[in-house]
Amino acid sequence: MYESLKKRFTDQFGTKPGFVFSAPGRTEIGGNHTDHQHGCVLAGAVNLDTVAAVARSERGAIRVLSEGYPLCEVSLSELEAVPAEAGTTKALVRGIAARFAALGHSPMAFDAYVTSTVLPGSGLSSSAAFEVLIGVILNHLGSCGLTAPEIAQVGQYAENVYFGKPCGLMDQTASAVGNIIGIDFADPAHPKIQPVAFDFASCGYSLCIIDSGASHSDLTDCYAAITNELKAVCRVFGKEALRDVPEDEFYARLGEVRQAAGDRAVLRAIHVYEDNKRVRLQLRALENDNFPAFLEYVKESGDSSWMYLQNVIPEGRTARQEVAFALALAKHLLGGHGACRVHGGGFAGTIQAFVPNEQLEEFRGGIEAVLGEGSCHVLSIRPEGGILAEVCSHD
Structure with missing residues (x-):
């Protein structure tokens, strides 16, 4: 299977x-x-993957050659963050x-040749x-x-601190654990993971995951604005994350929050409160084999992302609104059946x-x-997360 x-x-x-x-x-x-x-999130590993052929090395470095890219070499004696490397x-x-x-743990030196069917910017979290x-x-x-959850946390650390993107932990956890899982991040150091059969x-x-044709590559500021605005809401209450701000207290001090953080920040916070509740309802619907109810929650989440979270159209874009267009096209083709929503970080990528x-x-x-041809990916859920897929016979 991996001979090539x-x-x-x-x-x-x-x-x-x-x-x-x-x-x-992941999806x-x-x-x-x-x-x-x-x-809270509900996520699944998918049957597209990033694969590496690997050999131990005596060079004191990790060398990674991803197909179509230059060789990446990192000395294991130089592990401090390098600001100029951010985003690489x-x-x-x-x-x-x-x-x-x-x-x-002493990181081991190795060489790796990497290929991937998880295309960059696809919204399926190639990173x-x-x-x-x-x-x-x-x-x-x-x-x-x-x-697996600890490996996910290591990946998030690298992306937050070294790469410079303020991501959460869902993407790495879904990739590391595999299958469909509900994840509660109330304690981020020890997320509660609930397998979903x-x-x-x-x-x-x-x-289906549909590629809108727009890349995430220049949108870090859009994602950072979401976390920064939610932090502004949390500061009103002296908290670090919205999960620690009781919803009734948020609404009781709504005027104060608007004054301090602005209306878009308030709307984004409303989305987070509501989507947390929807995840629990989605889990219950799947457990009860109530797929029509699950689809309604998918639609509600998509509407909330567009209206309140506002991660469908990048700020200031008028002529090119690829995700919005893809949603309109999908909704038209579904003709009132099924459901569609923005996928992942939003602003570009996929629905x-x-x-x-x-x-x-x-x-x-x-x-x-x-x-365009190949823009609609029909996926299945992969049972395994990150794995050793093969030990080569000569090793």
Whole structure:
């Protein structure tokens, strides 16, 4: 299965790999931008992954060659953050190795050749899959014994502190753990993970991710504005995260919050409160095999993201509003059936749709006729998270 990948490793590094590792992309099913506020999410690992052929190294460095990109090399003797590396692969690798060291584990040197079907900017979290992949490699090579949620936390640390993106923990957790899970981040150091035994296909629906055609690459300020505005709300109450601000107290002091943080911040906070409750309702609907109710909550979450969270159209954009257009097109093609919503961070990337199987081909054809061939991805849930996929026979 991995013969081509292993050959490319050998061609590039001049030796044979000892292992193949894999980490999946993820789809956010419920809870949009709630994780960084210590909220609740519903997420699933998907059958698109980032894969690496790996060999131990004596060079004292981690070398990662991702297909189509220059070689990334990080010396294990230089693990302090480098501000000039912010936003780069090197920052992620250095940050993950540094976190392993801070946790008392000596990061091991290795070479890796990486390929991915989780396309950058796709909204399926290619960055989290990469972070989990590097974390799983270091965890295995060093026999460190970190759990999947702990590997997720290492990835988040690297992305927050070294890469410079203020992400929550949902993406990494979903990739590291696998399957469909409910996650409660009330205690971010020890998130509560609830496995969900549910098969969307059993309900006669397909899970589709539609590429809007716009990249996330220049939108870090848009994502940072969400967390910064929610922090402004929290400061009114002397708290760090919205989960620690009782909803009734928020509404009791609404005028004061508007004055301090502004109306958009208030609307975004309302979205977080409501989406946290919706995640619990979605979990209950799936547990009770009530898929029609689940779809209604998907629609409600999508409406809330657009109206209150406001992560569908980047600020100031008029002529190009790709996510909004993709949502309008999907809603038209669904014709009142199924559901669609903005997916993941928003502003660009992808939308999500639950499509009745009898409409799937017509739906996909309609999407791709406008947004381009290959823009509609029909996905399935992957049971495994980040894993050692193969031990090569010669190692």
